[in-house]
Amino acid sequence: MLRRLDDGAMTWSDGYELLQDRGINQERPMNGSDGYEMTIGNRVKALRASRAMTQEDLAGIAGLGLATIQRVERGLPAAAGTIASLAAAFDLTASDLTGDNDTPDHQPYVPLTSITTGRQLESLLAVADRLDFGFGEIDDLATAELIEELETFCSPSGAARTSPGAVTLVKQQMAARNLLASLAVAGLAVTGANYSLNCAEIDDDMGAGMPILMAQWTSECAVIRVAAKETPILRAYIMDGLGSYEVPAEGVVWPQRNDGAEEWASI
Structure with a gap:
């Protein structure tokens, strides 16, 4: 964070x-x-x-x-x-x-894949220290309650949910599987992925002084999206949710710039 x-x-x-x-x-x-x-x-x-x-x-x-x-x-x-x-x-x-401009999608995004098993979901959450959870349009409370249950289940992520015991791990995977099955019956698709962020702590005296790098680290993020099966969310545009000194790294697709110059990844 x-x-x-x-x-x-x-x-x-x-x-x-x-x-x-x-x-x-x-x-x-x-x-x-x-x-x-x-x-x-x-x-x-x-x-x-x-x-x-x-x-x-x-x-x-x-x-x-x-x-x-x-x-x-x-x-x-x-x-x-x-x-x-x-x-x-x-x-x-x-x-x-x-669509009058013949240009490619040019905002960095995280490609998402279908999450259908408890092991998939647990594996995605186990390596993350932060969660980006979102969902598409929902028009009934029963479905909203299921989505809220999934969001609650996904928190906390990372080491806080990791257990050294095989029995506890299997129980978590079974609970995740049952929850995903309930969402599927309700006509919902769950997609997700991991990506990493290069983060920094900067002291700039509220913009009045020379920025000083105090610390830097890598954060691992889990992205979860829920939407109708007919229109699953296959890309997560994560830039709007980032802080001033957080730069996406591994797991993020950097489309080519509009002017045909070098890709974002070369910046």
């Missing part, structure tokens, strides 16, 4: 000036790489899912009515003002959202 020695408000890009270039650190959905052409409605759904947002969440951020979000996602025509508001909510340009 990132630790700060001051209370100054900072962004992830502090110290990484290249990340401030608009169009490099922004996200847009895939377009045509798998033969599937996304409409604006499908793009909005995909972007919501990647951020674990509900339609109500998006409506609030975009300053639009819930009915407007629902109409857009059903594929009905959207006014230019509506498109602009939706794009701003995702920190995109309108052309990014509509």
Whole structure:
């Protein structure tokens, strides 16, 4: 977990000036790489899912009515003002959202795989010291309770849940298997992955002084996403949740920059 020695408000890009270039650190959905052409409605759904947002969440951020979000996602025509508001909510340009720019998805992401067994889930959690848990749109309380049960089960992660005894470990795996089975019966898919972060503790006197590196370490993260089986979440866009001095490392895909230059990984 990132630790700060001051209370100054900072962004992830502090110290990484290249990340401030608009169009490099922004996200847009895939377009045509798998033969599937996304409409604006499908793009909005995909972007919501990647951020674990509900339609109500998006409506609030975009300053639009819930009915407007629902109409857009059903594929009905959207006014230019509506498109602009939706794009701003995702920190995109309108052309990014509509697909008018022939550019690849360019925000770093963690590719997720299906989690179907208790051993898979326990293995993912055992090596992590922090958890990134999210879910897609849910429309009933019974399903929400199942998802909350999974989130509770996944905490704590790392050494706090590791037991030297085989019996305890098998019990944990069986409990995880039963919970995953209940989620599957409810029509939900669980996806996840691990990735690492390079973290630093910086003292910059609340932005008034020269930054001083106090400590640095690697943090292991577990990402868990829950969504409907028909629309599983296969990518986790994790940049928005990072601290000022946390840089994704192993397990993160760094798409090529829009200008065709060297990849993010070379920065």
